Amino acid sequence: MNENQSNNGALVRVENVGKIFHRGSEDIHVLADLHLQVPAGEFLALMGPSGSGKTTLLNLIGGLDRPTKGSVVVAGERIDQLSDRTLAAWRARHVGFVFQLYNLMPVLTAERNVELPLLLTHLSKADRKKHVDAALAMVGLSHRAKHYPRTLSGGEQQRAGIARGIVTDPTLLLCDEPTGDLDRKAGNEILDLLQALNREHGKTIIMVTHDPHASARASRTVYLDKGQLSNEPVK
Amino acid sequence: MKFFHLIWSNLKRKKLRTSLTLLSIVVAFVLFGFLSSIQQALVGGVAMAGADRLIVRHKVSIIQLLPESYKARMERIPGVTLATHQTWFGGIYQDPKNFFMQNPVVPEEFLAMHPELVLSPEQKEAWLKTRTGAIVGRKTADRFHWKIGDKVPIQSTIWSTAAGNRTWEFDIVGIYDGEKKGTDTTPLFFRYDYFDEARQPGAKGLVGWYTIRVKDPAQAVEVAKLVDQEFENSAAETKTEPEGAFVQAWASQIGNIVLIVAAILGAVFFTILLVTGNTMAQAVRERTGELGVLKAIGFTNGQIVGLVLAESCLLTVLGGILGLGLAWLVISRGDPTSGLLPMFFFPTRDLLIGLGLSAALGLVTGIFPALQAMRLRVADALRRM
Structure with missing residues (x-):
């Protein structure tokens, strides 16, 4: 049974999901009865105004947070019911994250940063090196492998971040504003790279963005406002 | 061992702070070595x-x-x-x-x-x-x-x-x-x-x-x-x-030597406990976001606790080895009182106790920052990058 079949054709299925944050005595309803299906191989852009809950939804799909109600099923597994320990192992196996501010370890070189997710596998040092080299080559950063993040440009740091996200060949790549901190040229290069990963390597990508230019690269765009999704931009 | 590079790199993050903390640990263990030798010289006859x-x-x-x-x-x-x-x-x-x-x-x-x-x-x-x-x-x-x-x-x-x-x-x-x-x-x-x-x-x-x-x-x-x-x-x-x-x-005519030595060492190690504990607490606080990233990519809470504890233990055991080694070298050169003491050597038992103490110091100073790191919620931690 493949992943799509196991999930009624969708790699990601978010059903009836609600998320409430508590701030003091106040309850903040961020997501309400939300439904979303993402087929395998799709490049989905998730847009919406600030505070609309885009990152919260991405965190729920990536197993970084749990919904207050509803279910999140990824690759046939209901991840909202997994224990913390199992969920961590699940993330290591299935999800690659790309963050707006790259979130690289400043004390590690680019290649050591990319190697981090592989430390959780049983691969030998030599095999880890092969995977790291392949990931860095894929994002065009082989020549900067030994450089520390502070010596890399923003675009190069984001390439290293993407290489870290794909080095374990995850089921799903989740990108939170991947071009949000880059200039137009570097942003375009990153979008080219994500598009190539989706089209040439079949990666399923969910990308949160504010930028219509970025969302135009996706195969589908959905809009989030007041905790609800729609296929049309918010007026 | 595959995590060693990550642990070592984190220790090198603030070189001055780590060096000063390491130096204070080294001094404490040199003192431990000398006091152990003097205690042995004064009460060793009992054994x-x-x-x-x-x-x-x-x-x-x-x-x-x-x-x-x-x-x-x-x-x-x-x-x-x-x-x-x-x-x-x-x-x-x-x-x-x-x-x-x-x-x-x-x-x-x-x-x-x-x-x-x-x-x-x-x-x-x-x-x-x-x-x-x-x-x-x-x-x-x-x-x-x-x-x-x-x-x-x-x-x-x-x-x-x-x-x-x-x-x-x-x-x-x-x-x-x-x-x-x-x-x-x-x-x-x-x-x-x-x-x-x-x-x-x-x-x-x-x-x-x-x-x-x-x-x-x-x-x-x-x-x-x-x-x-x-x-x-x-x-x-x-x-x-x-x-x-x-x-x-x-x-005992000189006084309760064991008690005197224990009191001095107790004061020294309590101070080191605070110094190292503060270093580790700061180190964890400063990299909340990075810990969030590690959790996001799949590190379990246990592994995060292990990384923080390994870092604090590496610092204290390194300081312990350097301090005990330095003490051993100086003590091996002979009695500083030119023979006034009946014997002057660093007992192997105390050397091993010192090594154990350095590891225990690492565990005690690392456990609270480690638990703090363990309790971090990933989504919250990532916002603090």
């Missing part, structure tokens, strides 16, 4: 005391003398196999600061009682033949550069010769070593017959204390009681105790 040996002294005080005639009566007590006596001579060599123990003894009995003192048969023979002969421990011989054949004058603070002279001359006929590393090789022993004959008439036939050997160490308490009963209601009543207790009481 070296013979389990089958009892000390019989005057019931009132060690400075009160006992009759020499007690020896024969002691040897008649059931369970006693040998009795021999010593007397505190209280001498100095050339200068009051050159103080060390010298006691008159009966050579054959004394050597039979103390097999831990290693003397060659030739030197033993020479001692038995030379009335003014003395044997001296290796440490004191080295301290004063004495060799066999030297004639050494010792000035007693207690005993005068019949002619009223306080300076006694001895011929060095032997230099003994210790069978074990902790054996005290500072005392000088000379012949009791020479001493008793030469001293002023009023004190003749009196000795300082007796050492007796019991046949069965398990019956030492019963034998001690029998000895004290034997001399009950006499002019010189006795108090008999195991040699270890006697040495302990002797060392």
Whole structure:
């Protein structure tokens, strides 16, 4: 049974999901009865105004947070019911994250940063090196492998971040504003790279963005406002 | 081992802070090494005391003398196999600061009682033949550069010769070593017959204390009681105790050394605990976002706790190894008091305790930051990058 079949054709299925944050005595309803299906191989852009809950939804799909109600099923597994320990192992196996501010370890070189997710596998040092080299080559950063993040440009740091996200060949790549901190040229290069990963390597990508230019690269765009999704931009 | 690079890189993040913390740990363990060696020097004799040996002294005080005639009566007590006596001579060599123990003894009995003192048969023979002969421990011989054949004058603070002279001359006929590393090789022993004959008439036939050997160490308490009963209601009543207790009481005249050392080390390590704990707490606080990333990519809470604990343990164990190593190197160069201490070495047991202590320090200082890191919610932590 493949992943799509196991999930009624969708790699990601978010059903009836609600998320409430508590701030003091106040309850903040961020997501309400939300439904979303993402087929395998799709490049989905998730847009919406600030505070609309885009990152919260991405965190729920990536197993970084749990919904207050509803279910999140990824690759046939209901991840909202997994224990913390199992969920961590699940993330290591299935999800690659790309963050707006790259979130690289400043004390590690680019290649050591990319190697981090592989430390959780049983691969030998030599095999880890092969995977790291392949990931860095894929994002065009082989020549900067030994450089520390502070010596890399923003675009190069984001390439290293993407290489870290794909080095374990995850089921799903989740990108939170991947071009949000880059200039137009570097942003375009990153979008080219994500598009190539989706089209040439079949990666399923969910990308949160504010930028219509970025969302135009996706195969589908959905809009989030007041905790609800729609296929049309918010007026 | 595959996480070592990550742990080591995190330690190098704030080089100055890590170096200063490391330095404070090193200093603490150097101090630990020195205090352990001094404690060993002052109370180490307790551990070296013979389990089958009892000390019989005057019931009132060690400075009160006992009759020499007690020896024969002691040897008649059931369970006693040998009795021999010593007397505190209280001498100095050339200068009051050159103080060390010298006691008159009966050579054959004394050597039979103390097999831990290693003397060659030739030197033993020479001692038995030379009335003014003395044997001296290796440490004191080295301290004063004495060799066999030297004639050494010792000035007693207690005993005068019949002619009223306080300076006694001895011929060095032997230099003994210790069978074990902790054996005290500072005392000088000379012949009791020479001493008793030469001293002023009023004190003749009196000795300082007796050492007796019991046949069965398990019956030492019963034998001690029998000895004290034997001399009950006499002019010189006795108090008999195991040699270890006697040495302990002797060392305690300086104070409770173990307590003093423990108090100093306690204060030092408590300070180090705060310094290292603060370093680790800051280190974890500063990288909340990075810990969030690690959790996001799949590190479990247990692995995060392990990383933080490994980092704090690496810091303290590294400091411990450097500090203990430095202490060992300096201590190996010799007694800083030029022989005043009966022994001066870094006991292996204390070296191992030091290593254990460094690891424990790492665990204690790392556990709270580690738990703090474990409790971080990934989504919250990522917002603090």
